[in-house]
Amino acid sequence: MQRAASICEVLKNMEIIERKWFRSLNIGRFTEQIPFSPIKTIGISILIALVFIAIAAPYIAPHDPEKTGIPYQSPSTDHFLGTNDLGQDIFSELLYASRTSLVVGFLAAIISIVIGVSVGLMAGYYRGWVGELLMGMTDVFLLIPGLPLMIILAAYLSPSMWNIIPVIGLLWWCSTARVVHSRVLQVREMQFIESTRALGYSDSYILHKHVLANTKEVIYAKFSLAVASAMLAEASLSFLGLGDPLNISWGEMIHFAFTRGGFANDMWWWYLPPGLMICITVLAFVLITMESRKESRLVELI
Amino acid sequence: MSQGGLLVVRGLSVAFKTQKGTVQAIDGIDLDLNENETLAIVGESGCGKSVLGHAIMRLLDDIAVVRGSVLFRDKEVYEMETTALLNLRGGLISLVPQSPSSSFNPVIKIGKQIEELIEKAGKEKGIGARKRAVEYLSMAGFSQPEQIYESYPHRLSGGMCERALIAMALSVEPELVIADEPTKGLDALSRKNILGMLHKLAKDASMIMITHDLKAAETCGRIAVMYSGEIVEEGPTGIVLNNPRHVYTKGLIDAQPSRGMKPIKGRHNLFSHNALGCRFKERCDAASSECSNHPLLNIVEDCRKVRCCHA
Amino acid sequence: MLELVEISKEFRTGFLGKNVKQAVLDATLCVDRGEIVGLIGESGCGKSTLGRIAVKLLMPSSGRIILDGVDVTDMPEKRFREFRRQVQIIFQHPETALDPQYTLLESILESFNKIGIPESEQKDMLLDISEEVNLPLDIIDRHPNQVSGGEIQRAVLTRVFAFEPKYLILDEPTSMLDVSVQAHILQLLKKKAKQDNVGMLFISHDLEVIRAMCDRVAVMKEGRILEEGDTSKMFLSPKSGYMKQLLVNSD
Numbered sequence: 001m002q003r004a005a006s007i008c009e010v011l012k013n014m015e016i017i018e019r020k021w022f023r024s025l026n027i028g029r030f031t032e033q034i035p036f037s038p039i040k041t042i043g044i045s046i047l048i049a050l051v052f053i054a055i056a057a058p059y060i061a062p063h064d065p066e067k068t069g070i071p072y073q074s075p076s077t078d079h080f081l082g083t084n085d086l087g088q089d090i091f092s093e094l095l096y097a098s099r100t101s102l103v104v105g106f107l108a109a110i111i112s113i114v115i116g117v118s119v120g121l122m123a124g125y126y127r128g129w130v131g132e133l134l135m136g137m138t139d140v141f142l143l144i145p146g147l148p149l150m151i152i153l154a155a156y157l158s159p160s161m162w163n164i165i166p167v168i169g170l171l172w173w174c175s176t177a178r179v180v181h182s183r184v185l186q187v188r189e190m191q192f193i194e195s196t197r198a199l200g201y202s203d204s205y206i207l208h209k210h211v212l213a214n215t216k217e218v219i220y221a222k223f224s225l226a227v228a229s230a231m232l233a234e235a236s237l238s239f240l241g242l243g244d245p246l247n248i249s250w251g252e253m254i255h256f257a258f259t260r261g262g263f264a265n266d267m268w269w270w271y272l273p274p275g276l277m278i279c280i281t282v283l284a285f286v287l288i289t290m291e292s293r294k295e296s297r298l299v300e301l302i
Numbered sequence: 303m304s305q306g307g308l309l310v311v312r313g314l315s316v317a318f319k320t321q322k323g324t325v326q327a328i329d330g331i332d333l334d335l336n337e338n339e340t341l342a343i344v345g346e347s348g349c350g351k352s353v354l355g356h357a358i359m360r361l362l363d364d365i366a367v368v369r370g371s372v373l374f375r376d377k378e379v380y381e382m383e384t385t386a387l388l389n390l391r392g393g394l395i396s397l398v399p400q401s402p403s404s405s406f407n408p409v410i411k412i413g414k415q416i417e418e419l420i421e422k423a424g425k426e427k428g429i430g431a432r433k434r435a436v437e438y439l440s441m442a443g444f445s446q447p448e449q450i451y452e453s454y455p456h457r458l459s460g461g462m463c464e465r466a467l468i469a470m471a472l473s474v475e476p477e478l479v480i481a482d483e484p485t486k487g488l489d490a491l492s493r494k495n496i497l498g499m500l501h502k503l504a505k506d507a508s509m510i511m512i513t514h515d516l517k518a519a520e521t522c523g524r525i526a527v528m529y530s531g532e533i534v535e536e537g538p539t540g541i542v543l544n545n546p547r548h549v550y551t552k553g554l555i556d557a558q559p560s561r562g563m564k565p566i567k568g569r570h571n572l573f574s575h576n577a578l579g580c581r582f583k584e585r586c587d588a589a590s591s592e593c594s595n596h597p598l599l600n601i602v603e604d605c606r607k608v609r610c611c612h613a
Numbered sequence: 614m615l616e617l618v619e620i621s622k623e624f625r626t627g628f629l630g631k632n633v634k635q636a637v638l639d640a641t642l643c644v645d646r647g648e649i650v651g652l653i654g655e656s657g658c659g660k661s662t663l664g665r666i667a668v669k670l671l672m673p674s675s676g677r678i679i680l681d682g683v684d685v686t687d688m689p690e691k692r693f694r695e696f697r698r699q700v701q702i703i704f705q706h707p708e709t710a711l712d713p714q715y716t717l718l719e720s721i722l723e724s725f726n727k728i729g730i731p732e733s734e735q736k737d738m739l740l741d742i743s744e745e746v747n748l749p750l751d752i753i754d755r756h757p758n759q760v761s762g763g764e765i766q767r768a769v770l771t772r773v774f775a776f777e778p779k780y781l782i783l784d785e786p787t788s789m790l791d792v793s794v795q796a797h798i799l800q801l802l803k804k805k806a807k808q809d810n811v812g813m814l815f816i817s818h819d820l821e822v823i824r825a826m827c828d829r830v831a832v833m834k835e836g837r838i839l840e841e842g843d844t845s846k847m848f849l850s851p852k853s854g855y856m857k858q859l860l861v862n863s864d
């Protein structure tokens with residue numbers, strides 16, 4: 001009787017394990033209840049909408065942005081935002097410009113994050129002289145005034161999107177490196193790092209599976225902000241006329257509005273919309289990084 | 303309705319709302335504390351002992367549902383105005399919080415933080431407050447109190463931080479000290495020092511010592527054992543520890559390494575707080591059908607109460 | 614036999630290692646299979662450092678680590694890995710003992726995978742060990758911050774026992790736990806030592822725990838081992854003044 005009961009128990013346990021096994025190996029990690037946060041949701045929705053606009057620009061744009069027509073038209077049902085000095089449709093141009101702005105933002109951010117995370121991770125994990133050297137280098141880079149250097153570099157290199165992206169990426173990684181570094185210093189003091197080493201795992205495994213995993217929140221946050229700041233940097237460069245003339249971005253639209261009489265003629269529908277788009281995109285990224293309030297840790301207090 | 307005691311707690315309950323449902327952290331606690339009395343509240347993590355300490359000071363209002371009454375000197379704590387409440391906390395009642403190293407602000411010197419509290423409580427001002435802070439640090443057993451005064455919290459070890467915290471809590475001459483796990487994680491020597499000092503400094507005050515350490519509890523006059531949010535046994539420390547009447551108290555005593563390290567069977571979880579009947583029955587060898595009725599905290603002998611139908 | 618011979622360790626901090634802190638000095642200690650050796654001392658006496666040196670998480674400044682007759686002190690990490698399996702360590706703070714990013718099960722599987730147990734056998738192995746360490750299976754898909762300290766320590770034990778270690782370094786494994794949970798885990802460790810012939814180095818500041826657990830005891834102060842002997846002898850008639858002082862204070 002008792003034996004039967006204990007077998008029953010074991011079977012039940014088997015079932016429990018079976019179920020949890022499945023969950024933990026497959027979808028468990030991703031379906032965990034992520035606390036719902038309205039702010040984050042708004043940010044993500046805006047971003048999805050922007051990416052959709054960028055991808056579907058040829059289909060939703062009412063006109064070919066390169067096609068010329070009657071210049072300096074006011075907004076009408078045919079041209080929502082009027083036309084520019086060459087008679088090109090500004091609304092269509094705005095939609096197409098989102099492509100350049102987003103691509104520059106994302107690629108530059110990826111470059112800066114990859115460099116920043118690698119430097120921060122190495123410096124934090126291997127402390128000693130390696131760490132000192134890497135962080136010293138970071139500090140030197142931090143001291144360089146970013147925008148002026150960017151202007152000089154962009155002015156000397158040919159004005160192409162593919163030059164602007166690495167220039168921005170190479171100048172924005174320092175703050176990421178600093179933040180990742182301090183987080184890694186914190187994580188590596190935790191005992192599970194030592195106990196995983198004691199299990200015989202190599203440094204690269206620990207860095208990747210444990211240190212990086214515990215730093216990812218910081219990295220995500222930094223990434224969103226990096227995209228936003230890369231877009232702003234690109235807008236600044238373009239506004240100064242250092243942008244890529246073949247790939248019009250929002251910043252460049254403002255530049256053209258400025259140089260070709262948009263401001264002088266008070267055509268707000270020319271210079272205001274690209275500015276707003278930049279604001280909205282940056283706002284979306286900032287919203288995404290906003291920390292959702294975690295469930296109170298008070299249960300631990302009991 | 304004067305009942306004479308310094309602190310009278312009646313029917314105090316605290317419930318936390320979590321994603322997985324409500325957790326009744328403490329449930330219907332009755333407690334009396336007289337002047338100059340020391341009471342140890344003993345229990346394992348999750349039994350609600352720290353919540354009780356915080357609820358007495360009304361620190362949980364905004365995050366939990368609190369019911370019941372706490373009378374301090376015949377004044378209802380839960381009906382106090384904000385100013386009266388602020389005078390109560392860190393003036394009449396002092397809390398020595400858990401986790402000493404994170405209880406100080408890391409960017410302000412220890413001495414400054416103590417001084418700030420003394421000034422807030424209106425005990426002394428300026429130079430006087432500084433003198434008093436140094437004096438209490440030296441009473442807390444620091445041979446160079448001036449040096450500790452000038453130190454930042456991270457320079458101090460866990461035991462030293464704990465002593466500085468106690469000095470801080472007692473520098474305002476409170477009438478009631480609530481010490482939350484003052485000896486957690488300390489070695490034998492530091493533990494002995496801390497307990498000795500705590501009792502010395504608090505000799506003119508009443509004290510509630512919240513602890514999981516029966517050795518520390520022995521230094522108090524009275525003991526209350528908590529399990530699953532309830533007091534299961536209460537009485538004079540010596541009598542309770544020498545002749546425990548509740549199975550859980552017995553289990554705690556026998557689990558000590560010096561008493562044979564006999565584990566208590568089963569395990570405790572937060573949601574057993576909601577169970578019907580005796581909350582310990584799952585882990586009790588003497589459990590019978592009577593145990594499905596919720597037992598009351600009955601007076602068994604003079605000054606002793608036990609919550610068990612077999613006691 | 615795990616032998617630590619004349620181990621010294623100094624830490625250098627500050628600019629160019631100007632500040633030298635002698636953590637361990639000439640410590641010699643050995644642990645035989647099936648034996649529990651206690652290491653007592655106050656916080657900061659170097660006992661944890663010695664424990665970490667025993668599993669080569671820290672390298673000694675001088676001295677030898679000899680494992681079953683093989684000198685592993687200067688063995689390169691790659692060759693040492695097979696010995697890693699034989700000597701395992703368990704730490705004090707349950708709150709950071711497991712990676713908060715992963716569930717208990719995932720952390721346990723990490724060690725199973727390291728040993729190279731095929732997936733088909735992992736389940737049986739988990740059932741076996743979790744029964745041995747009394748790990749409730751209904752919580753293994755939770756994250757460490759959702760379970761109690763005792764449960765985390767049990768998961769840690771599951772992780773470590775999977776290696777079938779010959780020696781175990783226990784660095785205050787229960788000092789943060791409740792007394793009844795502590796009793797559970799101590800009993801379990803004691804049983805493990807005797808049943809599976811595991812040699813344990815039990816580091817603690819709690820004399821009562823040491824007394825209840827250990828066959829032999831060593832006392833450490835300021836990096837040196839002052840005295841070593843059978844538990845009963847050490848507790849009844851200690852030679853060193855320091856041990857006497859500790860005994861007086863613990864009462």
